[in-house]
Amino acid sequence: MKVYLFLILLFCSGLCLSQKKKIIRKADFPTEFRMISDDILSKGKAYEQLRELTKKIGPRFSGSSNLTKAEDWAVQKLKESGATQVWKQAVPVKVWNRGKESLEIKIGNNSWKKINMTALGGSEGTAGQDLVGEILLVKNIEEFNKLNFADIKDKIIFFNVPFDQKIVNPVETYLEVGKYRWAIPANVSRRGAKAIITRSLTSAFDDVPHTGSMSYDTDDNNKIPALAIGAKSADELEEALKNKQKIIAKLNTTSTFGETKTNFNIIGEIPGNKDNNIIVVAAHLDSWDISEGAHDNGAGVVHCLEVLRAFKNLDIQNNHTIRVVLFTNEENGVTGGEVYAQQVKKKEEKHLFAIESDAGGFSPRGISLDMIPERRRQVFEWKSYFLPYGVYDFDQTYSGQDIQPLKKLDIPLAELVPDTQRYFDIHHTSEDTFDKVNRRELLLGAVTMAQIVYIIDKNW
Amino acid sequence: MKVYLFLILLFCSGLCLSQKKKIIRKADFPTEFRMISDDILSKGKAYEQLRELTKKIGPRFSGSSNLTKAEDWAVQKLKESGATQVWKQAVPVKVWNRGKESLEIKIGNNSWKKINMTALGGSEGTAGQDLVGEILLVKNIEEFNKLNFADIKDKIIFFNVPFDQKIVNPVETYLEVGKYRWAIPANVSRRGAKAIITRSLTSAFDDVPHTGSMSYDTDDNNKIPALAIGAKSADELEEALKNKQKIIAKLNTTSTFGETKTNFNIIGEIPGNKDNNIIVVAAHLDSWDISEGAHDNGAGVVHCLEVLRAFKNLDIQNNHTIRVVLFTNEENGVTGGEVYAQQVKKKEEKHLFAIESDAGGFSPRGISLDMIPERRRQVFEWKSYFLPYGVYDFDQTYSGQDIQPLKKLDIPLAELVPDTQRYFDIHHTSEDTFDKVNRRELLLGAVTMAQIVYIIDKNW
Numbered sequence: 017m018k019v020y021l022f023l024i025l026l027f028c029s030g031l032c033l034s035q036k037k038k039i040i041r042k043a044d045f046p047t048e049f050r051m052i053s054d055d056i057l058s059k060g061k062a063y064e065q066l067r068e069l070t071k072k073i074g075p076r077f078s079g080s081s082n083l084t085k086a087e088d089w090a091v092q093k094l095k096e097s098g099a100t101q102v103w104k105q106a107v108p109v110k111v112w113n114r115g116k117e118s119l120e121i122k123i124g125n126n127s128w129k130k131i132n133m134t135a136l137g138g139s140e141g142t143a144g145q146d147l148v149g150e151i152l153l154v155k156n157i158e159e160f161n162k163l164n165f166a167d168i169k170d171k172i173i174f175f176n177v178p179f180d181q182k183i184v185n186p187v188e189t190y191l192e193v194g195k196y197r198w199a200i201p202a203n204v205s206r207r208g209a210k211a212i213i214t215r216s217l218t219s220a221f222d223d224v225p226h227t228g229s230m231s232y233d234t235d236d237n238n239k240i241p242a243l244a245i246g247a248k249s250a251d252e253l254e255e256a257l258k259n260k261q262k263i264i265a266k267l268n269t270t271s272t273f274g275e276t277k278t279n280f281n282i283i284g285e286i287p288g289n290k291d292n293n294i295i296v297v298a299a300h301l302d303s304w305d306i307s308e309g310a311h312d313n314g315a316g317v318v319h320c321l322e323v324l325r326a327f328k329n330l331d332i333q334n335n336h337t338i339r340v341v342l343f344t345n346e347e348n349g350v351t352g353g354e355v356y357a358q359q360v361k362k363k364e365e366k367h368l369f370a371i372e373s374d375a376g377g378f379s380p381r382g383i384s385l386d387m388i389p390e391r392r393r394q395v396f397e398w399k400s401y402f403l404p405y406g407v408y409d410f411d412q413t414y415s416g417q418d419i420q421p422l423k424k425l426d427i428p429l430a431e432l433v434p435d436t437q438r439y440f441d442i443h444h445t446s447e448d449t450f451d452k453v454n455r456r457e458l459l460l461g462a463v464t465m466a467q468i469v470y471i472i473d474k475n476w
Numbered sequence: 477m478k479v480y481l482f483l484i485l486l487f488c489s490g491l492c493l494s495q496k497k498k499i500i501r502k503a504d505f506p507t508e509f510r511m512i513s514d515d516i517l518s519k520g521k522a523y524e525q526l527r528e529l530t531k532k533i534g535p536r537f538s539g540s541s542n543l544t545k546a547e548d549w550a551v552q553k554l555k556e557s558g559a560t561q562v563w564k565q566a567v568p569v570k571v572w573n574r575g576k577e578s579l580e581i582k583i584g585n586n587s588w589k590k591i592n593m594t595a596l597g598g599s600e601g602t603a604g605q606d607l608v609g610e611i612l613l614v615k616n617i618e619e620f621n622k623l624n625f626a627d628i629k630d631k632i633i634f635f636n637v638p639f640d641q642k643i644v645n646p647v648e649t650y651l652e653v654g655k656y657r658w659a660i661p662a663n664v665s666r667r668g669a670k671a672i673i674t675r676s677l678t679s680a681f682d683d684v685p686h687t688g689s690m691s692y693d694t695d696d697n698n699k700i701p702a703l704a705i706g707a708k709s710a711d712e713l714e715e716a717l718k719n720k721q722k723i724i725a726k727l728n729t730t731s732t733f734g735e736t737k738t739n740f741n742i743i744g745e746i747p748g749n750k751d752n753n754i755i756v757v758a759a760h761l762d763s764w765d766i767s768e769g770a771h772d773n774g775a776g777v778v779h780c781l782e783v784l785r786a787f788k789n790l791d792i793q794n795n796h797t798i799r800v801v802l803f804t805n806e807e808n809g810v811t812g813g814e815v816y817a818q819q820v821k822k823k824e825e826k827h828l829f830a831i832e833s834d835a836g837g838f839s840p841r842g843i844s845l846d847m848i849p850e851r852r853r854q855v856f857e858w859k860s861y862f863l864p865y866g867v868y869d870f871d872q873t874y875s876g877q878d879i880q881p882l883k884k885l886d887i888p889l890a891e892l893v894p895d896t897q898r899y900f901d902i903h904h905t906s907e908d909t910f911d912k913v914n915r916r917e918l919l920l921g922a923v924t925m926a927q928i929v930y931i932i933d934k935n936w
Binding site for chain 1: 514517646680841864868914915916917
């Protein structure tokens with residue numbers, strides 16, 4: 017009697033299990049998308065994981081002890097999320113230490129006034145000495161290029177180039193105005209100026225300074241400090257300069273370059289049931305030194321963990337290997353992305369697709385597709401499945417910074433496109449904190465990531 | 477010579493002006509939508525106006541001196557925004573004063589513990605006396621309806637019905653679970669309970685209590701107090717009750733009903749160039765007493781002002797009258813909406829369309845259309861014009877609370893649909909503050925409002 021009962025129970029539980037798997041296996045994408053969404057919205061751990069990463073660990077700058085802590089945390093979380101294999105991939109990172117930094121200005125005969133500032137990442141410092149010079153406002157790079165050596169010599173060049181508020185998607189104006197951070201300082205440095213002050217890359221009009229990477233030409237023997245000030249300070253400074261007032265700036269920073277250290281890409285995967293071809297789900301674990309990195313890119317990290325967790329929890333029988341790669345050193349070097357791509361090439365691993373989440377934890381609105389037209393068209397055919405989740409925009413053509421090195425291996429790339437309006441208010445600042453992230457928006461981003469990975473796993 | 481120069485200048489300025497108007501007048505909607513967007517995103521005043529309304533005035537509850545201040549402010553802002561005629565429409569509002577309120581609970585033999593709470597708007601008070609009773613957890617209204625009189629008598633009924641996290645659009649779960657605030661208390665009151673405690677209507681799991689309107693049956697002679705507690709407190713309370721612990725609650729409130737007072741719908745318009753048919757752009761000026769009402773509905777108010785300002789600034793020659801109506805008493809009576817509709821009927825004013833913004837100042841995602849299929853189809857044809865602004869969802873079929881009374885006059889109605897994920901975290905709480913509003917998201921909502929008004933003005 018007992019044996020019969022046991023057999024009946026076994027049969028029933030087998031039925032339930034096989035039914036669950038069956039639903040997942042047949043190509044009823046609306047139903048399967050709904051199951052993924054239900055699971056993540058009701059059982060998702062992304063928000064609590066993000067709280068840990070930002071509040072227990074905090075800033076995770078390349079070469080810092082915090083980033084090492086975050087690496088250990090990520091190994092643990094990947095295992096908890098269901099990765100059956102987790103490993104660390106060594107990556108050399110150039111170390112830059114901010115040290116102390118201050119900026120003061122003196123307008124005419126007024127007394128010195130402190131200005132909120134942040135050195136750009138990778139900037140030369142002043143070795144703790146005061147660097148003093150007159151500020152020269154230059155409207156844009158075209159105007160700068162017309163100046164003579166005598167105009168520039170010993171001046172502190174100040175570019176106050178704001179975001180174009182009229183552009184609906186702030187990413188577009190960031191990519192345009194961004195050159196004043198990542199490219200133009202090298203140009204200014206070669207031409208005899210003493211330092212460069214830039215307006216922070218922001219949609220806001222507050223006084224929060226934004227850092228970000230910059231670099232010099234390798235043959236530049238007279239590298240000068242480069243820093244950013246908040247939009248409000250920038251506008252006030254421009255106003256004072258327009259009133260023909262002579263303004264002197266005093267900059268003092270103790271930033272230094274250190275020895276190259278080793279950080280790690282943290283990788284975890286669920287092997288494929290059909291083959292070992294790989295689908296990469298990516299984000300970067302590092303952040304700027306001055307920031308908790310909640311949106312940039314803690315949100316991306318927990319999106320990736322959530323994809324694995326949902327696949328495991330729903331017992332999705334993935335055809336291909338689903339591999340999460342949490343890259344290191346995205347903010348100031350992208351050596352994590354480069355090392356990963358080199359290893360893919362060396363090991364001749366076949367990658368079917370790679371998607372990164374590196375634009376914040378806001379409500380998802382689309383998926384940017386950086387791939388050949390034939391692949392784009394295939395994704396376009398699935399648009400209607402995403403619409404109930406507020407995801408409608410498949411027209412963008414960029415992809416994540418860390419997975420970009422995979423492009424030369426002809427791998428179809430993508431990036432999650434969340435709502436972008438709030439992102440550049442906090443990007444690369446001390447304001448990019450956990451409280452700026454909304455739980456449901458964060459989870460919905462993970463839903464989109466899991467859904468696109470799911471449908472590609474079933475079709476490619 | 478001087479006369480010639482003058483004539484030439486006059487001719488040129490005439491050319492420029494007529495060119496500007498010509499661009500506006502021909503039906504090149506993509507270009508005209510862009511002009512509206514450019515104007516609002518670069519010159520919009522909505523954000524600074526919202527700062528004034530929330531920070532200088534603050535809560536604007538029906539019958540309060542603050543709402544009177546807000547009425548004066550709105551008259552002034554409508555004039556500044558370009559309304560050529562501004563007037564106040566008297567509306568009777570029932571007055572409810574919250575007074576002081578507190579809730580304590582006692583679990584088993586433990587000491588009394590204070591719980592964050594808010595009375596629901598319109599609730600009876602305890603006249604400053606302690607109301608003490610045992611808490612009875614009831615899972616839902618179906619379970620409640622099965623209880624006997626003896627089960628209920630002298631109990632404090634506690635419904636802990638959470639939002640369904642799996643529903644992507646929180647508006648849908650709000651409309652479903654919302655009955656535990658706006659309908660069920662009346663039912664419980666008639667059946668002999670002492671008081672009702674509800675779980676706040678929220679997507680969040682924090683401890684912020686949310687108020688909102690409730691009402692009793694008119695023939696209920698034993699009206700009982702109704703209040704809400706935060707989600708966290710609700711879950712803790714349920715947990716304790718599930719452990720079979722007897723829990724006593726002590727409620728003390730001094731809320732009172734006052735005399736009916738007069739508030740005003742504040743109305744301002746730009747007359748039509750072709751006729752006096754009216755397009756209404758609406759929001760409500762009142763808020764809850766415990767809230768700055770930044771998203772609900774300060775955002776809507778400044779959206780409306782922005783539409784007028786942009787029309788005026790762009791010198792749009794509107795065919796029909798563009799009328800902003802800032803309704804009063806939406807939160808606890810909707811008498812503003814009723815009076816307005818009565819006057820429309822009485823004066824036989826022809827209304828072509830009415831749109832309300834009352835779902836917050838988040839990024840716009842759509843326009844909800846509450847109108848006959850023929851009109852819906854016409855709007856559908858314009859979808860592609862809205863897409864570059866992130867507005868893609870035209871599938872919803874509800875409209876704003878204040879303009880609802882216009883429905884029986886067969887007027888096509890609509891409501892702006894912003895992103896909804898953050899809204900119910902702060903709705904009707906002390907947390908609905910100016911700092912929760914993003915400047916660009918707010919302005920983009922105004923862009924959508926102005927664009928739909930513009931295209932309807934040109935086509936209907």
